[in-house]
Amino acid sequence: MDATVRPFRSVLYIPGSKERALEKARSLPVDAIIFDLEDAVTPDAKDTARDTLNEALTQGGYGNRARVIRINGLDTEWGAGDVAALKDADCDAFLLPKVNSAADVQALADMLGNDTPIWAMIETPLGVLNALEIAAHPQLGGFVAGTNDLAKELNCRFRADRMPMMQALQTMLLAARAHGVVAIDGVYNQFKDEEGLRAECNQGRDLGFDGKTLIHPAQVDVTNECFSPSEDEIELARRQIEAFEEVERAGQGVAVVDGKIVENLHVETAKKVLAMASSIASL
Numbered sequence: 260m261d262a263t264v265r266p267f268r269s270v271l272y273i274p275g276s277k278e279r280a281l282e283k284a285r286s287l288p289v290d291a292i293i294f295d296l297e298d299a300v301t302p303d304a305k306d307t308a309r310d311t312l313n314e315a316l317t318q319g320g321y322g323n324r325a326r327v328i329r330i331n332g333l334d335t336e337w338g339a340g341d342v343a344a345l346k347d348a349d350c351d352a353f354l355l356p357k358v359n360s361a362a363d364v365q366a367l368a369d370m371l372g373n374d375t376p377i378w379a380m381i382e383t384p385l386g387v388l389n390a391l392e393i394a395a396h397p398q399l400g401g402f403v404a405g406t407n408d409l410a411k412e413l414n415c416r417f418r419a420d421r422m423p424m425m426q427a428l429q430t431m432l433l434a435a436r437a438h439g440v441v442a443i444d445g446v447y448n449q450f451k452d453e454e455g456l457r458a459e460c461n462q463g464r465d466l467g468f469d470g471k472t473l474i475h476p477a478q479v480d481v482t483n484e485c486f487s488p489s490e491d492e493i494e495l496a497r498r499q500i501e502a503f504e505e506v507e508r509a510g511q512g513v514a515v516v517d518g519k520i521v522e523n524l525h526v527e528t529a530k531k532v533l534a535m536a537s538s539i540a541s542l
């Protein structure tokens with residue numbers, strides 16, 4: 260799949276210790292999986308989770324889904340052991356929690372000793388404030404918003420409109436876009452509340468996130484729907500491209516579609532919409 264238009268709509272956390280969930284994920288229509296060794300795994304299960312996860316990845320069967328391993332922080336008693344056990348695993352990226360600076364990313368890069376992309380959880384005040392230098396690290400492939408940790412660190416309240424953490428989310432997005440890395444929104448904790456999830460997905464999509472992290476299979480379909488180009492968006496993109504090509508042939512640089520101007524930059528966006536739609540259709 261073309262990496263520039265690879266979809267990351269639905270990114271499901273799976274506890275690395277849960278064999279049943281590791282098995283189930285092979286058949287779920289998610290774009291990416293985060294195999295978690297951090298928060299979803301209790302301290303007494305940390306060691307066995309490494310083996311369970313290694314075995315699942317060796318066995319494979321995850322198809323086109325991007326496979327991301329979230330290790331424990333390098334400042335914890337498990338981080339170095341996670342890297343040692345999994346650095347050669349068949350995966351697409353390693354996800355480092357609570358990244359505060361580019362030096363944290365470099366520390367993991369040094370320990371890995373390979374060029375597997377590193378993703379960073381942005382979930383601390385320093386991580387947000389240093390997002391630009393973190394995104395600029397040459398091995399950095401993506402940001403994941405850790406909205407639970409962020410709320411804890413900010414001492415803010417959870418609100419449906421997420422106003423208290425909006426600056427952090429947008430700072431992270433600006434940095435991700437400045438350096439062309441993937442940006443995934445945080446989780447929606449009430450996993451049985453479909454309407455609440457839909458609203459938060461739409462907000463994340465409006466902000467510019469590529470997709471959303473999920474904690475339960477019941478969240479997958481809504482999320483895929485919200486982060487896919489809709490039929491209306493696809494149809495509009497086609498008409499914008501056609502209209503622009505027509506005016507271009509007549510030596511002009513501005514078309515009008517549905518009463519709105521269409522210039523070269525809108526055509527670029529329209530082409531991205533069609534490329535993403537076709538990438539999703541090919542899954």
Ligand SMILES: CC(C)(COP(=O)(O)OP(=O)(O)OC[C@H]1O[C@@H](n2cnc3c(N)ncnc32)[C@H](O)[C@@H]1OP(=O)(O)O)[C@@H](O)C(=O)NCCC(=O)NCCSC(=O)C[C@H](O)C(=O)O
Nearest residue numbers: 272273274279280283284298299405406407408474475476
């Ligand atoms: C939330 C859960 C504990 C709920 O578990 P459970 O009660 O077992 O759910 P169900 O009985 O409804 O499960 C139905 C079937 O689905 C499978 N399942 C459940 N969850 C997953 C999953 N995440 N991935 C794959 N499959 C899953 C069950 O095995 C059942 O299968 P079957 O036997 O065939 O019926 C549980 O969903 C869970 O543990 N979720 C993950 C929690 C997690 O990963 N937390 C850490 C990430 S969130 C975070 O840390 C964010 C960040 O750092 C921040 O700061 O914000």
Ligand SMILES: [Mg+2]
Nearest residue numbers: 382405407408
């Ligand atoms: Mg967290």
